[in-house]
Amino acid sequence: MKVSITVNGSSYEDEVEPRLLLIHYLREVRGLRASNVGCDTTSCGACTVLLDGLSVKSCTVLAAQASGRSVTTAEGLSTADGELHPVQKAFQQEHGLQCGFCTPGMVMASVGLLAENPTPTEQEVREGLEGNLCRCTGYHNIVRAVLAAAAAE
Amino acid sequence: MSILGTRVVRTEDPKFLTTGGEYTEDVVDERLTGAAHVFFVRSPVAHARITGIDLAAVRALPGVVAAYAGADLDLDPVRPMPGLNAAMAQPVVATDTVRYVGEPVAIVVTDDPYLGEDAVELVAVDYDPLPAVVDPHEAATDATLLFPAAGTNTVVTYGEELDEHLFDDCEVVVTRTILNQRVAPAPMESRGTAAVWGTDGRLTAWIPNQGAQGTRRALAAMLGVDREQVRVVTPDVGGAFGAKFGADPECAAVAWVARTLGRPARWSETRYENLLGMTHGRAQVQTVTIGGRRDGTVLAYRLEVLQDCGGYPRLGALLPSLTRLMTPGTYAIPRVESFARSVVTNTTPIGAYRGAGRPEATAAIERAVDLFAAEIGVDPAEVRRRNLLAPFSSPHANGFGALYDSGDYPAALERALAAAGYDELRTEQASRRERGDAVQLGIGIACYVEVTGGGAESGAPNENATVEVHPDGSATILTGTSPHGQGHQTAWAMLASEELGIPVEKITLKWGDTDLVPRGGGTGGSRSLQQGGVAVRQASLELLDVARERAADALEADAADLRYDPSRSSFTVAGVSQAAVSLATLAATERLFVHTVFTAPGATFPFGAHVAVAEVDTETGRAVLRRVVAVDDAGVVLNPLLAEGQRHGGIAQGAAQALLEEVVYDADGNPLTASLADYPFLSATEVPSYELVDMATPTTYNPLGVKGIGEAGTIGATPAVQNAVIDAVAHLGVRHIDMPTSPRTVWRALSEASGA
Numbered sequence: 001m002k003v004s005i006t007v008n009g010s011s012y013e014d015e016v017e018p019r020l021l022l023i024h025y026l027r028e029v030r031g032l033r034a035s036n037v038g039c040d041t042t043s044c045g046a047c048t049v050l051l052d053g054l055s056v057k058s059c060t061v062l063a064a065q066a067s068g069r070s071v072t073t074a075e076g077l078s079t080a081d082g083e084l085h086p087v088q089k090a091f092q093q094e095h096g097l098q099c100g101f102c103t104p105g106m107v108m109a110s111v112g113l114l115a116e117n118p119t120p121t122e123q124e125v126r127e128g129l130e131g132n133l134c135r136c137t138g139y140h141n142i143v144r145a146v147l148a149a150a151a152a153e
Numbered sequence: 154m155s156i157l158g159t160r161v162v163r164t165e166d167p168k169f170l171t172t173g174g175e176y177t178e179d180v181v182d183e184r185l186t187g188a189a190h191v192f193f194v195r196s197p198v199a200h201a202r203i204t205g206i207d208l209a210a211v212r213a214l215p216g217v218v219a220a221y222a223g224a225d226l227d228l229d230p231v232r233p234m235p236g237l238n239a240a241m242a243q244p245v246v247a248t249d250t251v252r253y254v255g256e257p258v259a260i261v262v263t264d265d266p267y268l269g270e271d272a273v274e275l276v277a278v279d280y281d282p283l284p285a286v287v288d289p290h291e292a293a294t295d296a297t298l299l300f301p302a303a304g305t306n307t308v309v310t311y312g313e314e315l316d317e318h319l320f321d322d323c324e325v326v327v328t329r330t331i332l333n334q335r336v337a338p339a340p341m342e343s344r345g346t347a348a349v350w351g352t353d354g355r356l357t358a359w360i361p362n363q364g365a366q367g368t369r370r371a372l373a374a375m376l377g378v379d380r381e382q383v384r385v386v387t388p389d390v391g392g393a394f395g396a397k398f399g400a401d402p403e404c405a406a407v408a409w410v411a412r413t414l415g416r417p418a419r420w421s422e423t424r425y426e427n428l429l430g431m432t433h434g435r436a437q438v439q440t441v442t443i444g445g446r447r448d449g450t451v452l453a454y455r456l457e458v459l460q461d462c463g464g465y466p467r468l469g470a471l472l473p474s475l476t477r478l479m480t481p482g483t484y485a486i487p488r489v490e491s492f493a494r495s496v497v498t499n500t501t502p503i504g505a506y507r508g509a510g511r512p513e514a515t516a517a518i519e520r521a522v523d524l525f526a527a528e529i530g531v532d533p534a535e536v537r538r539r540n541l542l543a544p545f546s547s548p549h550a551n552g553f554g555a556l557y558d559s560g561d562y563p564a565a566l567e568r569a570l571a572a573a574g575y576d577e578l579r580t581e582q583a584s585r586r587e588r589g590d591a592v593q594l595g596i597g598i599a600c601y602v603e604v605t606g607g608g609a610e611s612g613a614p615n616e617n618a619t620v621e622v623h624p625d626g627s628a629t630i631l632t633g634t635s636p637h638g639q640g641h642q643t644a645w646a647m648l649a650s651e652e653l654g655i656p657v658e659k660i661t662l663k664w665g666d667t668d669l670v671p672r673g674g675g676t677g678g679s680r681s682l683q684q685g686g687v688a689v690r691q692a693s694l695e696l697l698d699v700a701r702e703r704a705a706d707a708l709e710a711d712a713a714d715l716r717y718d719p720s721r722s723s724f725t726v727a728g729v730s731q732a733a734v735s736l737a738t739l740a741a742t743e744r745l746f747v748h749t750v751f752t753a754p755g756a757t758f759p760f761g762a763h764v765a766v767a768e769v770d771t772e773t774g775r776a777v778l779r780r781v782v783a784v785d786d787a788g789v790v791l792n793p794l795l796a797e798g799q800r801h802g803g804i805a806q807g808a809a810q811a812l813l814e815e816v817v818y819d820a821d822g823n824p825l826t827a828s829l830a831d832y833p834f835l836s837a838t839e840v841p842s843y844e845l846v847d848m849a850t851p852t853t854y855n856p857l858g859v860k861g862i863g864e865a866g867t868i869g870a871t872p873a874v875q876n877a878v879i880d881a882v883a884h885l886g887v888r889h890i891d892m893p894t895s896p897r898t899v900w901r902a903l904s905e906a907s908g909a
Contacts, residue, residue, distance in 0.1 A: 095798050127838055
């Protein structure tokens with residue numbers, strides 16, 4: 001089937017299998033490999049992207065469902081000249097990433113979280129990121145990074 | 154001003170934050186063009202004889218390239234490590250018997266990855282079930298043998314016969330069997346392999362690992378080829394935690410498929426496969442016995458360990474040797490003994506997991522000390538004060554083969570207690586108990602000492618480094634360590650920058666390609682900085698020595714009159730300010746590099762004390778972790794930002810084990826936690842922010858004064874959190890609750906204590 005999806009500001013028309021997942025569309029068809037697959041039960045959030053500005057787990061969205069809509073991935077967050085998005089900057093400053101595997105999804109979930117709640121408390125950050133798993137950081141610096149990004153904006 | 158000890162943010166981060174890391178599944182390489190996709194058919198039964206495998210249907214499916222049964226692979230079974238029962242070899246793919254759910258029994262190769270998921274369903278395997286041995290106690294009886302030819306389920310034992318008089322002079326003796334449960338390392342990136350054989354007959358394999366050299370060694374052995382025929386390339390690695398050392402049988406199977414088909418092949422593990430197929434950690438049943446006087450003096454301690462190795466003896470079989478090494482922990486106990494037995498069971502094999510044997514030792518003695526304190530009715534902090542080793546600066550032999558290099562355990566404990574506000578917490582606890590609050594407060598303490606940097610590829614602990622300065626003034630470092638989240642790019646650049654004056658941003662780190670770095674011990678056992686980092690510093694200094702001689706020639710001066718100015722990365726002649734030559738200029742004339750090896754006199758022994766505060770709802774059994782205060786002394790700190798990150802991550806994994814994570818099997822060996830929907834992987838809502846307290850006692854074992862920090866968190870936090878949960882309900886008659894202290898186990902303990 002044919003899908004028409006805007007990815008990081010550019011429009012694409014692609015022929016895809018109806019069962020193709022959005023994460024695989026992004027990774028295999030569009031070659032955007034920042035988002036990762038970390039589980040098979042929609043538990044880990046490593047595949048989190050923004051769909052029309054709301055964070056979704058792209059392993060549980062069909063590419064077909066994204067047709068006519070706009071997807072933003074970690075690749076599309078920074079400006080064209082490479083300037084990091086405030087959330088990306090905060091993750092670097094606060095050491096909110098180690099191995100990096102959960103990071104693009106965690107960053108997108110954080111961007112989505114701050115869009116809904118620009119001034120979250122620590123507890124609200126923790127609850128907002130509950131669906132994004134990280135094995136390295138113990139979440140401490142991720143939470144600090146999101147709070148720092150909120151304070152900076 | 155020195156860059157060492159400062160909070161330099163990671164130079165590797167922008168890539169991970171924007172385009173993402175290049176993990177094995179992401180690797181795009183022209184040699185992998187047209188790669189076939191490998192899928193494993195895995196056993197759904199824990200213990201059975203394979204009586205038939207029908208591959209006809211799957212082979213007939215369009216798009217299926219090939220399908221193989223175990224017998225089709227002409228690879229020898231993987232022999233257990235030296236010292237272990239040699240009759241317990243692990244086939245790369247099972248041939249006649251399966252020994253755990255998830256063991257590979259067949260391989261399906263497809264052109265398209267989506268097809269493979271469907272195709273594995275077409276493989277029909279006939280199993281003749283055998284009794285499944287899940288309980289390690291049952292395994293130890295040898296009633297059912299996993300390897301009949303071995304004649305026993307025991308893989309190895311450690312220690313001598315126990316002394317029946319060990320506790321003779323004790324006024325009080327407490328004994329308890331405690332579980333250090335099986336947990337899943339579950340790095341966010343699962344396992345994978347991409348493999349291609351060149352026309353020169355050499356294999357190139359991309360494998361997520363913790364040390365490419367060890368991975369090459371394991372892979373070559375499984376494939377029956379010379380090491381020189383194998384090149385391992387390490388992409389970015391999405392976490393490892395001990396479970397990505399060496400190479401697993403699946404990696405060899407993928408390389409075998411590529412060789413057999415004459416076509417590149419790749420495999421990306423699903424999370425379901427990962428939770429069944431990647432080694433698990435811990436899995437010890439411990440019996441602790443502790444005795445002493447009613448005044449709080451501990452006189453004797455015994456630790457008996459039954460290690461569950463899973464279906465095949467991997468590194469897990471050796472874990473009790475590390476547990477045993479650290480038996481007495483931080484205490485001066487007159488008589489200590491320890492015995493361990495490792496047995497196979499019909500479960501996923503056990504391997505290393507952050508701390509690997511040492512968290513288990515600490516958990517055992519820290520629980521034992523609390524049990525003793527509860528029995529005599531003395532505050533657990535006070536019992537620790539009375540029995541901790543006095544501060545020492547020359548090495549202390551612990552009686553089990555460990556030589557603690559330096560330590561001040563009482564100071565670590567007092568700092569942790571002070572930072573936690575221990576006395577105020579006890580007052581608050583007393584108030585809640587008096588009021589009979591539904592939500593009670595618990596305070597848990599753990600003192601620890603651990604061993605780091607003990608491993609080496611061969612001989613004494615050592616690591617190599619190469620530092621090269623280029624004509625453009627930049628530099629490249631080659632290291633035998635292997636970062637997978639720790640931040641080596643930044644840390645190693647800081648070490649070279651300190652000596653050479655080259656900015657961190659102009660220093661590139663390379664690792665993990667065995668053609669580029671043929672030797673190295675990798676990253677694990679908290680060894681990287683104290684050996685690999687020290688080697689980088691040493692190489693930088695040696696490079697300056699080489700450069701000084703060349704600069705003397707270039708400047709027609711005596712080398713002794715030259716002064717190195719790091720701010721300009723140049724040598725100047727004393728008293729002649731305009732005469733100068735830079736490293737870059739020297740590098741333009743002739744390559745400027747040094748390869749060196751740093752050898753340490755031995756392992757180092759970081760130590761610390763953790764205090765955890767938990768609330769337990771006595772009506773539901775739900776425990777909530779409120780605080781973790783951690784004193785972790787790993788010697789001098791190179792980059793506090795990175796060191797804190799290591800501590801945070803370890804504390805979380807320790808808290809995860811103490812509170813909720815556990816791999817569960819039913820009585821038939823069926824896994825009940827084979828997805829992240831079932832395995833209670835720790836999330837952000839289940840832990841607080843952590844309170845870190847600094848303490849740095851330099852070691853003399855290396856010129857930087859550094860020890861390892863990577864595993865401190867799991868070692869200190871696990872028993873501290875467990876002790877806190879138990880302490881919260883101690884006044885209700887509860888002496889012990891096994892981990893994980895989930896609502897169910899806590900509630901059950903409360904019910905038993907109240908006689909309900």
